[in-house]
Each structure stands twice: as C-alpha cells, then as structure tokens.
Amino acid sequence: MLNLGIRRMVFALIATGIVVSGLTCAAMAQTPPAKTPATKVAPAKAAAPAKSTAATPLEKDAQAFIGALIGDLSAAVSDASLTPTARSTRLRATLARAMASERIGTFLLGENKAAAKPAELAEYQNLVPGFIAAEFASRIDDLVEQKLTIGAAKQRNPKEAIVKTGFLRRRDQTTVAVDWRVTKSANGKIQLLDVYVNGVSPLVTQRDDFSAIVKADGFGALITRLKTRSS
C-alpha cells in the first residue's frame, strides 16, 4: 500500500539536512584582514616552504607558482610609491594574469546562464575577470603584508593542486589559513582557481550571491553589480 517518493524526499531530507547541519555563520569566524596604516613596510618575508618528500611535478609547479604570485602581490602592496588606487590596480592586474578567469566566470554563472540574453552574456564575460580580480584583491590586500608561511602543495587530481599557506594576523596573532587552489591548463600553464581563507571559498559565496541576484532582480541586475564592483 505504501511506497516512498525517493527522489524528492532525498532532495528535501538529505541535501538540506545533512549538509545544512554543518552550517555556521560566516560572520562568526570569518576573519577579514586587519586594517593597517599605509606605512612603508618591508615585503612580508616568506618562511622557507616545507619540503615535501617526493613531490609530484604539479605540486612543485604549484608551489613555485604560488610563491611567485605572493611575491608579486607583496611587492605591489609594499611599493610605497603607489597610490592606493594604483596599488589596487596593480594587485588586480597581477591577479588577473594569474587566474583562470574564463573558467571561474563560467563557474560563477552556474545555471543562471539560461536567464541571460546573448548580449548580456557577452557583457558578463567581459566584466567578470575584472570583478574576480577585484574580489580576490580585497581579500588578499592586507594578508600579504603579514608574516607568511608557505606550506606543502597537495595534488588533488591530475590537473589540480592545493598550496597551503599561513598568515599570522597582526591583530590577535592568530593564524589565518589561506589555501590556493590551482589548475594546470591544457597548454601546461598553471592558473589560480580559488583562494580559501580559513576554508571559505569566495567563489562559492559569490556564486550563491549571483544566484540570489538573478533570481530576485534578473540578469541585468547582476551586470550592474559587476560593473559597480569592477570600477
């Protein structure tokens, strides 16, 4: 007499329940970088990276890539000759060169692509690299000034690796874990995919925000948001 509607029950019970059971408030533990005065400071000295035994080529490449990227970002931050606007522009440019913008842009769009007209989609693809760079830049700006530890890289799959780094937060001397997710493209180039700050993925949270904006106000509102943030 009874049988179970499994699929939607799974959707209702599993997906919301199991995962949501682990949710917490981002505001409780998200650690934004402490604001520091614009004084000339020496670039953050990176501690020697931990040596991993038998590191794979991708892990080595990833570690080298992130080391170089952090170096470039630190140089931009510590260049006292730059105005705040110029510093921000240089940070964004550095990140834009390092990121897999197209793939990130596609990820951020998700299923909202269906809600976009062709012209809107084209505009989105133009705006999103600048937006992503601006988002990453705002999170990384203060961190790269702190004492940095570059940890080991760990390969996740044939094309991706995670490089673990740690920043010592000046405000309370607590460690902020920043994990860099990188990917190796078809032409062998290493690119940045995501930056986890204490486990938080700005791309995932942005994708959620994008979905909410498109659902509430349409794709046009998303374009407006991108323009505002990128400028």
Add this chain to the structure above:
Amino acid sequence: MHDAMNRPGKGPSLLDRLGDALVIWAGYCFARKWRVLLTAVLVAMLAGWFAASRLTVNTNPADMISAKLPYRLREAAFNENFPVLRNQIAVVVRAGSRDETAAFSRRLVTGLSRPGLPFEDVFAASIDPWFERNGLLYQEGAELDATMGALSRAAPLLKTLAADPGLDNYFAALADGVSNSGLALGDKSQTELSRALATTSLLVESRLRNEAMPLAWSNLFTGPPEQGFVQEVIAVRPKLDFTSLQPAKPALDALANAIAQARADPLLARVDVQVTGDPALRAEELKSVATGIGYSFAASILAVAILLGIALRSVRHTILLTGTLVWTIVVTAGIAAIFYSALNLVSMAFTVLLVGLGIDYAIHLYLVTQDHRRAGLDNRSALMTAIRELGPASALCALTTMLGFLVFVPTDFVGMAQLGVLGGVGVLIAMFSAFTFLPAGFALMPPAPAAAPKPGQAAPPRRTRLAIGLVLASVGALFALPFVHFDADPMALRDPQSPSVKAFARLFEGENQQPYRLSLVAKDQSEAATLAERARALPGVGRVITPADLTPAAISERRDVIDAAGQGVLLALEDPGPPPERAPDGGLNALNDALLGVASAEANQLRAALTRFMAARKQDPAIAAGLESDVFAFFPAQVERLKASLSPDWEIAFEDLPQFLQRSFRAESGAHRVEIWPKADLRDEKARSAFVAEVTNALPNATGPALNLWKAGEVVSTAMTGAILAAFGLCALILLLLLRDFRFTTAILVPVIMAGALVCAAGVLLDLPFNYANVIVLPLLIGAGVDSGIHLALRAKHAGGATAALATSTPRAVLFSALTTIASFGSLMFSRHQGVSGMGKLLVLALAATLLTTLFVQPLLLRLLGFERDEASKATGLAINETT
C-alpha cells in the same frame, strides 16, 4: 393441516407442504426428545471444535473484492513485479530538527538490522550511506548554490570547533562572529548570526532549567523547519508468518522493541515515533474488530437473555430459547470453517447478526404455543397447532431473510458475499433449531395452567395518527435520498484513535510522503519515458518519477560547485590546527565583551542568559559540563556526515543506487515502474476520484492505492444497489408466488419501503454514510423487515382482520423479536471500529423503523386494502375470497 393458507377447492401450496413437514418433524422431536437433544449437543461440540481449530481472519481489505476484476488482476501483476512495495511498515519519525531524526533513525536501523530479526528489508533514505554521500547532487540550481554558499561561510567555525570541541571554544567562535558582525558580510551572514545567538540563549536557558536540549546544527543557521518539524519515514518490510492469525505480529513486536531501545537515549527523548503501513493497520484493525465483536457478542447474548427473561417470565424457558440461539451460532461457525478457511473483518459480524435475527423464530413459536397452552391445550397439541399456524409464515420469513443475505453472493464484493452466505445459512439453521429444540423442550415441560383469554383490543385513535405521521415522515425522507452517499475509504472504518491510523494521517503532513499514488508498469525505459510524458501533461498530476529520474542530472556541474565549497571545508576539518591557547573562560569572557557592543534583542537575551549561567555555575559546576554536552551532542555525527557528503561519486548509474530503491522501480523482469503523484490531497474523496479518473482516462493500466480505493468503492456501491434491488424484487416475487395475493404483498412490502426511506434519511441527517461494513443494512432491512410484516399479515388473515390480529400474541412476538434484534445489533454500536459501530447504528435504525412501520402502518394498510371488510363479510357468513 393447511389452515393458514386456506384455498377451498385447490391443493396444498408449497408453503402448506412446508408447514406439514415442520409439523411432522416437530412431532418426531417431541416424541424423541432425548435422542434429539443428545444428537444436537454432539453436533454442536463437533462444529465448535472444527470452528475453533480451523477458522482464521483475513484482514486484507483488498481481498474483499473479487480477484478476477481487471483492476485486481493488474494489481496482482504489479505486486508480482515489485514485491518490495507490498506489506511495508512505515516508521514515521518526527522531531524538531534533522539532527534528532537522523540520530534516531540511525539507532533504529542499526537495531533492526541485527541478525535473526523478522525483517526482509529496512531502508531509511535519509541516513543511507549512498545518499549521505551523493545527496547533494540532487539539489538543483539556486538551492545548491545557497547550500554551498552557507557551507563555505561555515568553514571557519567548523575549523575552530574541530580543533577544540569545547564549550569555551564555542563561545570564542561566537565572539569572533559577533566582533566581525559590523563588517559588510551580507544579509545571509547577519541572519545566521542572529539565529546562532538566539539558539545559544535557548540552550543556556534550558540547561539552567536542568533540561537537556541538544543543539540542532541543522537548524542553527538555516532556521527551524518551515512546518515546525522534520519528518522522515523508514520503510520496513517484515517477514510474514502466514501460519499465524496475525502474520505480522512477530515483526511488529520486534519493531516495537527496537523503537523502545532507540528511544532510551536521553538525547532522543523528544523524537516522536509512530508506526503505520498495511501490516500495522491490519493488525490493529483486527484487534479492534475482534475485541469489539467479542464484547458485542457477549453483550448481545446477555441482552437477549434478559429480554427473553422479561418476556417469558421463566428461567427455564429463557434457557431453552437462549440454548437454541447458541446452538445456531456454533453450528453456523462450524459450517463456516468447512467452506471458508478465513473470515474477513465484515463476515466476523455474523455471530452478532445471528444473535439478533436467529432468535425470532423461537420467540414466535414459543409465544403462539404458550397462547394455545393457556387456552387449555396440552403441550403437544398446543405446539402442533402453533406450528400449523406459524410454520408456513416462518418458512417464508426464513426464505426472505435468507435472500436479504444471499443477494450479495453474485456480486464482486466477495467479503460481503461471505457474510451473506453465513447469514443466510445461519437463518435457516436458526429456524431449524427453533422447530427442533422447542418441541423437545415442550416435551419436557409440565402442562401450563389455563388462563383467561385476553380481550381483543380496538385500534386506538393514536395508532392511526402515528401511522399517518410515519407515512408523512417517509414521504419527507424521500427528499434526503439524493444526499445518500457511499464512503469508499477503508480508513474511515478504522478506529481514528488507533496509533497506526494517526500515523497514517501524518504521512500526508510530511513533504513528499503521501501514500495515495498511482503506478504504471512499462517494459523498458523508453516506454516509461513515454508514459511519464503523458502523465505529466495531466493537470492533476504533481510529478512523475521513472527509474531514469532517480539518478541526478547535470552531475558534472553540480560536482564542480560541491567540490569548490567542499575543498575549503574538508581542509578546515582535516587540518584544523592546534587548539588556540586561551585563558580559562577566555572564550566566555570574549563573548560577553563582544555582546556589549551589539544592540540587538538576541544579543541582549544571550548576555542575560550567560550572566545567569555564570552565577549558576558557581553553585553547580556540572551545569557547564551539561551545556557542553548539549552543544556538541550531535556535532561529531554531523561532521562525519558532512565529510561524506562533500565527496560525491563522479559517475552515477541506476545500478549504483541502493538496492531497495532499485527494486522499487525496476523489476527483475526488467519492467520499469512509473510513479505518478497527485497535486491535491487525496484524503478528500472528491479529489481522489477526480485524480484517478483523470489518470485512468489517459492511462488505463494505472494501478495503486488510490485506484484500488476508487474501484473498490465502485464495486461495493454497485453491489449494494444491485443487492437492494435484488432483495426487494426477489422478496416481492416470492410473496406474490407463495401468497398469491397482490394486496397482501403490498401490505407487507409498503412498510418495508417506508422503513428504508426513513433509514436513508436518518443516515444523511446523522452523517452515517454507507460503507464497506454497512452495505448489508438495506438488503437485510428488506429481508428481515418483511418477516414482521409476514407474521402480522398472515396472523391477520388467520384471525380475520388486522384488529383481531393485534389482539393476538403476534404483535408482542414482533415487538420482542425486534427488541432482541435491536439489542443485539445495538451492541455493535459501542465498538471502537468505526465500520462495525456504524453498521450497528444503521441496523438499529433500520430495525426500529421497520418495527414502527409494521406495527402501525401495516394494520392501517390492511384495513384500507379491505381485510376488515372481509372480516365483516365472514361474520355475515360469506367466505373470505382472498385465499392462498
């Protein structure tokens, strides 16, 4: 010898011959009393032993409808293909949070999976390892994005608590969140923080009251469930023991034991668990009906005995008549055991029905015999005279009553047909026992003292007015007939307070758990897709599921977003780092400091709660340990489930799904099931009929509980209509053939028609619809209602008119017969089973209406149709021309 049906110049009629036969038989019983009584006792013992050892009860309501009907054949084929869907027990688990339901489900499933327990399958989708791992892949679009976004934002707190799952660390994490709340973190984070503060306040305050209130992590930042509760269903398929009267009892007992053990955990004290499903519903229904019938049977026997005692004013005579009744029931039960291996929930009532109907023959024979004994005849002469007068009438009554039962036999309502056979046979046996034991009994009695004959009674004016009133009421009752309806839902018959019925109602409150669905069987996925498309096009259809729909779509895209969020969370959980160094109560103090700077109701509430907490802790340090236990009670399990859910499978095929689910949607033969859900709530009969009609018009081969209810209702209501018409038609035909007097037949049938109208109107006014259990009321009213009319009418014919008949013992016999029947049927009203209780109420109404119309309207009719004039003619020497 043919007094009752005097037809000058014509041979004896069939009734006359029956009367003669009864006289001969009664004479034999009178002469061979001890032999007869001894033989009867032996027969009763044999029948009783046979019944006790063989009879069982089939509680499946579906089996009360003929298995040869097309929809039953489709149902059987479906069950053959998908046996896993049959006889499922549903354990309905409800609590305020998913943490509690999941924890309870896990404990229960573990308990039920122990070896040696009588279960074929146990399946809880919410905690199944496969769904724990891949459940996120079933989320779509914006919902998955929102879940992953919230999860990602939760990573820092998870990292903090994973490093040190302690109370002070929890406070420290809250403090961090409050300190950072001034930043632009978006509405979602703010809402989540407010909720966290409010929830923490509740926890602290509960602990201060010494009440355990575990933190529901699932509710913490997404809010409490919309309905106020979370409900999950665990499907349990029991091993059935068909050698037992209650095949599911071992499984139900084992399940109850496992539930009790799972609830022993104090953390799960607030989880509400109920059990339903076919096995549980039937087990409780059987208990309800059997207990009710048992009490009704005892009560009816007692009531009949008391009424007999009042009427007969003799203990010996009461014992004699009650003895004939008991013998009738025992022998009928023995015959039931010969022809049927199992009764059903409707035919079980034959015992109570026979108590009411079976005593009538003995009452009539006894009272008429007593009349003659008091008139001065010896026992044998009085008896034979009474039999000559009553024999044909009794035979005719037995025939009409039997017809009232047997009219269901040719119908597809085989459950009622069984009651019909048992009732019909029982009535014959009742007549036989009356004409066997009363002669034997009277043979043992001393002669009765002579008594002065009772003076004749003229019809009082009130009797005529009452008769007219009944006629008018019957005419008015006709206006209620269009509102008579049939309730086809078997749930309406069951005790609404029984646990399984209440649990069944809960299924309609849970999301995507309503049990009234339809299914189609397709030979392959291609056909399933075609059928599904046709079903989805129907306006009343909510959703349609085929085997292909059970695997998530767009796995690659969804895995990307799960992976993106999951990496951060897994990194946080797998390498949380060392616990932060902090002074004792550092976290608590930091939280208090942080809350000072926040102007919100939640912050104020928490600050006040923490102040009370700190004061209470000084008195009782155990409060802190208790609060920590509350906060982290479900944390380890949730972390493990979280880790599992963040590593879904890369590829998923139907064959990867849990076996239980596969077998629910794809048969071993390769047949595919298409499941069709309604949009409406099908507890409403009209919605159910509309849904089934819509689907079956487009897809005629649909099957399922909703269709079974609809079709069964059609079958039973058609059977009822046919049975009523057949009972009336056959009774009318028999009366015409045997009495050969149209006016006589009219005088007998009209009161029955009036009583029928009155009963239908009463059913409408009292909200007593016809249902599976009480469809027999109207046919029985016709069959049994005719009896009283036959007795009174034939007595009028014999005594020379209605007025003269009213002065005989016949009205008293009719009254006592009706009262014993009402008392017997009335005992059914107190059953907790709604079907049995409703049957009792309608039967009482039917008998009461019949009694009134027979005693008051029939005499008026007889006078109007000329029988009083014939009496006047007889007085002047003219013979009565109305003969049989």
